[in-house]
Amino acid sequence: MENIYSKWYHPYKPAKKYKKKVAYFSMEFGIDQAFNIYSGGLGFLAGSHMRSGFELKQNMIGVGMLWKYGYYDQARNEDQTLRPEFNEKHFDFLEDTGIEVEIKLHDNPHVKVRAYVLKPEIFGTVPMYFLSTDIDSNDHLTRTITNHLYDQNPVTRVSQSIVLGIGGAKVVEALGGADTYHLNEGHALPAFYYLRDQGVTKDQMVFTTHTPEKAGNEERDARHLNRCGFFGRNYSDNELHKEMVNEGMINYTVSALRMARKANGVSKLHAIVANDMWKDYDGICEIIPITNAQNQKFWQDENIKKAWTKKDVKAYKSRKTELKRELFDEVYKQTKKKFDPNVLTFVWARRFAAYKRADLLLHDFNRFKKLISNNKYPVQIIWAGKPYPFDYSSIDMFNHLVYQAKNEPNLAVLVGYEIDLSKKLKCGSDIWLNTPRITREASGTSGMTAAMNGSVNVSTNDGWIPEFEKDEKNCFVLPALDHKLPTWDQDQIDTNNLYDILEQKVIPTFYDNPDKWQNIVFKAMDDVIPEFTTQRMADDYYMKLF
Secondary structure, X not given: OOOXXXXXXXXXXXXXXXXXXXXXXXXXXXXXXXXXXXXXXXXXXXXXXXHHHHXXXXXXXXXXXXXXXXXXXXXXXXXXXXXXXXXXOOOOOOEEEEEEEEEEEOOEEEEEEEEEEEOHHHHOOOOEEEEEXXXXXXXXXXXXXXXXOOOOOHHHHHHHHHHXXXXXXXXXXXXXXXXXXXXXXXXXXXXXXXXXXXXXXXXHEEEEOOOOOHHHOOEEEHHHHHHHOOOOOOOOHHHHHHHOEOOOEEEHHHHHHXXXXXXXXXXXXXXXXXXXXXXXXXXXXXXXXXXXXXXXHHHOOHHHHHXXXXXXXXXXXXXXXXXXXXXXXXXXXXXXXXXXXXXXXXXXXXXXXXXXXXXXXXHOHHHHHHHHOOOOOOEEEEEEOOOOOOOHHHHHHHHHHHHHHOOOOXXXXXXXXXXXXXXXXXXXXXXXXXXXXXXXXXXXXXXXXXXXXXXXXXXXXXXXXXXHOOEOOOEEEOOOOOOOOOHHHXXXXXXXXXXXXHHHHHHHHHHHOHHHHHHXXXXXXXXXXXXXXXXXXXXXXXXXXX
C-alpha cells in the first residue's frame, strides 16, 4: 500500500495566506526528547518552527537527516568529567515513505538515499522527511554518512551536505516539487546548485543565516567540493571560478546569499552585523531581520501560564516551587546535593561554545567565592550544556566547572542537556544567565523560553535581547561595551558589571523586594508573548521571506 506521504500531503487544508508550498531544509531539528537528533539552538529553533507551521496550517514540509547515533549522549567518567557516548538510536515512530533517490558522491554514481516521514500527528509538526544512507544496497562507507550529526571528518561533512541538499531536493521533486526552497543555514547549499540546473529560479530560493562570525561560516576548497559531487554535476574551471571567493574557496554563506532571492538574519542586531559582514561580496541578496522565537505551547508550563494570565501571584509561587523541586530532584540524582526551593537559583545552560562564556562568573574568583558563601543572600548555581564532542577546549571548560562545583554544596554541573532537561532548567530556575560576547550571538532563544516560565534574564545586550529588554522592568542587562576591544578586556569589564548587577540589584530585589521581583517575572512574560513565539515567526517567514 502506498504511503499517502509519498506525495506532497497535509492532514489539513492549508490556510489561504500560507498556501505556497515551502520545503524547509535543516541539518538538525529539535522536536521532542524522544527524537534526539539535534545539537542545540539551531535545532530547537527549527523544531519550534515546524510545530508552529502545523498550528497555523502552513503548506510547508521539513527536510532533515536521520542521524543513526544522533549528536551524542552526554555521560560522565568516574571523576564526574564529561564522557561523550555514541549510541545507536531507534525511532519507531518514523515510517518509510518508499521514496529512494540516487545521488553521485565522489566516484560513486549510485549512492541511495531513503526518506522516512515523521507524520504530523506524532509530535504536532508539519510533515517532515528524514534522509538516510544506511541502506543495504549502499557500501559500508556510504552507510556511515548519516551516522553522526556534524561528523568530525571534513570529507564526511561535505557528503552530509550533499545528501541533505541534493538528496533532499530530489526527495522534494519526488513529492511533487515546492514553490519555495528554504535553507536554514548553509549546510544544504548543494540543493541550490542542483535546483538551479533543474530550472528552479532565484525567486524560489531563500536562505537564513545564523552565524555572525566569519569562522562559523563554512568555507572549503572549490576543486575538492567539485570532486565530491557538491554541485550536482562536474563543474568546468570557468564555472568554478564564478563561484569562488578568497583564493579558490567556496564560502557556503556567500554562495547561498548570491543564489537566494532574499535572506534573513535572526535578530535585528544580527541582520545589521550580517549585512556589514558580507557587503564587500558582489551579487549578494538583501538580508532582512526575522527574529528567532520559540513555540509557546510546547515550552511554557500550563500552570505557570494560567497563573500569569490571571496574574495570580499565589498560584504562580506555588507552581514555581513545585517546578524548582522537580529540577532539584534531577540535581540530587546526578550530584547527590540537596538544593533548597526557597533559595535564589541561577542557571547557565546552552550549547557550550567559548564565546558564550559559561565560566564568566569565575573570572573574578574572589567575588565568586563571596557570592556562593553569602549566608544573608544565599544562591544556588547550575550549569548544563553540550560542548561539541571534539572541541577539547570547551570540554576542558566544562570539566573545570565540574571540578569547581564538586565540593560546593550549592553548585552543580548537569549532564544530559537535551529538550527534557532544558525544560526543567527553564521552569526550575529564578535567573537565566546569558553571557555571550556582544555581536557574537546571532539571536539566542533559550532566554525566551526561560522568560515564559518565570526565569528572569540577566544578560549581555546581544542577539534578541535588545528587542526585548526593559532593564530592571523585565530583565537585567549588562551595560554595552565596545565589541572591538580585545576579548580579554571585554571579559574583564563584563565580569565586573555582572557582579555589580548581581550584588546591587538582582539578589537584593529577589530577597528584599519580592513584589518587585514578581512584577519583573510577569512583565517578562507579557513582553515575550506573542512577540518571541514561533507563531509570530512562522507568519513572518511567509509574509516577509517567502
